[in-house]
Amino acid sequence: xxxxxxxxxxxxEDPGPRTPSAERGGIPVSQGTHVMxxxxxxxxxxxxxxRVPRNFDGPLPLVLAxxxxxxxxxxxxxxxxxxxxxxxKGFLVAYPEGFLRSWNAGPCCxxxxxxxxxxxxxxxTLIDRLVxxxxxxxxxxxxxxxxxxxxxxxxxxxxxxxxxxxxxxxSASLVIGCEPERPVSAMIVHGRKDTSVPFQGGGRRxxxxxxxxxxxxxxxxxxxxxxxxxxxTSDKGCRAGKRKGIAVRFCxxxxxxxxxxxxxxxxxxxxxxx
Numbered sequence: 001x002x003x004x005x006x007x008x009x010x011x012x013e014d015p016g017p018r019t020p021s022a023e024r025g026g027i028p029v030s031q032g033t034h035v036m037x038x039x040x041x042x043x044x045x046x047x048x049x050x051r052v053p054r055n056f057d058g059p060l061p062l063v064l065a066x067x068x069x070x071x072x073x074x075x076x077x078x079x080x081x082x083x084x085x086x087x088x089k090g091f092l093v094a095y096p097e098g099f100l101r102s103w104n105a106g107p108c109c110x111x112x113x114x115x116x117x118x119x120x121x122x123x124x125t126l127i128d129r130l131v132x133x134x135x136x137x138x139x140x141x142x143x144x145x146x147x148x149x150x151x152x153x154x155x156x157x158x159x160x161x162x163x164x165x166x167x168x169x170x171s172a173s174l175v176i177g178c179e180p181e182r183p184v185s186a187m188i189v190h191g192r193k194d195t196s197v198p199f200q201g202g203g204r205r206x207x208x209x210x211x212x213x214x215x216x217x218x219x220x221x222x223x224x225x226x227x228x229x230x231x232x233t234s235d236k237g238c239r240a241g242k243r244k245g246i247a248v249r250f251c252x253x254x255x256x257x258x259x260x261x262x263x264x265x266x267x268x269x270x271x272x273x274x
Contacts, residue, residue, distance in 0.1 A: 022056075025133025029056040033077070038126055046122050049073050050130075051093040053086050061091040061140035062130060063271065064123060066098075066149030068171075068259075069109050073097040076146070081264035089268060092136055096126060098148075105151030106176035108206045120155050127163050142271045144168035146259050147197065151175060154219065157184040166247070166274050168267035171257050173197050174219035175205060186223040187249040187270040189263060190216045196257040220250045247274060 028034045031054045037045045053060070063086070067076035073095035077083060082093045099117040102110035112119055123143070130136035141164055145153035150172025157167045158178035166185035171194055192199045201215035224232060227246040232239035238251035249270055253260060260266075 024058065024135050027130060027133040027135050028052065029058065029135060031056070033083075038122070038129060040118065040122055040125060046126075047073070047097040048126060049077055049095040049097075051077070051083050051086055051095070053090050053092070055090075056135075058092075058135045059131075059137040060135065061271070062127070062136035062142070063091060063093050063268070064127070064141075064143045064145075065093050065095050066103065066123075066143065066145035066152045067095070068145075068147030068149050069098075069102050071098075071101060071146075076149075080146075080259060081261070082144075082268075085264045085268050089272070091140075091268070092130070094126060094130065096123060103148045103152045105148060105155050107209060107211075108151060108175055109148045110206065113206065119152060120159055123152065123156055124160050124163060138163075140165060140271075142166045142168065142267075144170075144264075144267050145172065146170045147172055147257065154178070157186065157223075166271050168263075168270065169219070170259055170263055171197055173201075173205075173213040173216065174222060175214065178222060180226065183226040183228070183246045184223070185227075185245075185247045185270075185274050186219075187247075187251065187267060188216065188220055188223075189251045189253065189260060189266075191253050191255040191258060193254065193256040199252070216250075216252075220248070224248045245274070 022030050029052055034050045036048050036050055040046050065082050077095045086093045100111035102112040104112040104117045104119045131138045143153040143156050150169040153167040153169050154174050156164050158180050168187045170189045197213050202212045205211050227243055229241035229243045232241045238249050240249040
């Protein structure tokens with residue numbers, strides 16, 4: 001699997017028109033990128049970027065693409081590759097904006113953790129808003145996240161599985177207790193040379209938390225057992241298993257703390273098969 005750092009992918013195609021020519025339930029559905037705000041009572045208005053593919057005929061599948069720490073929704077949109085895949089395959093992508101470039105994924109990370117930002121509530125409200133508007137299909141909601149954003153994907157799977165059909169986690173560690181009401185499909189991608197969130201565990205969780213990260217195998221084992229899958233088997237460079245519609249896929253690669261070049265397409269292929 002070819003990998004590249006965040007700054008190496010470059011600008012994708014023009015994000016398209018920002019002024020909506022059509023709406024559904026107050027949500028713009030014209031092709032392009034729309035910068036939106038969402039009221040979050042008790043905290044502050046939150047921002048997200050909504051990518052709508054051409055020829056909208058919703059409700060469509062929705063992918064929440066959650067940026068990593070020290071990044072932004074706009075940068076992740078430019079670098080992740082999801083826009084091109086969404087335009088090709090016909091699904092929505094929502095890029096939520098973190099709190100001061102961070103997410104409160106539980107015991108991590110940064111300003112969002114210190115401020116006790118209700119980021120899980122923000123993402124759940126965002127899903128609900130798009131579903132109620134009739135633009136997102138409630139049966140096909142997925143979350144993909146990188147690093148700190150991957151921690152948010154884990155958190156939604158653990159705390160709000162009723163809203164999420166599957167998650168895709170790249171370069172993140174499962175650092176919260178997880179007792180989902182029902183199993184959630186998960187694709188986990190991690191570099192063996194990752195020094196920020198070490199593949200075998202270790203490192204430091206946060207600036208004020210010296211506890212080590214758990215090895216990536218902890219998350220893989222957890223989601224496999226939660227799905228009742230006896231073992232994962234080799235599949236095109238990954239290890240995978242499926243039982244009663246719940247799939248787990250683990251794809252290690254030889255790189256470091258990076259979003260692999262083909263991650264968006266590979267994650268969508270996993271989501272679309274669920």
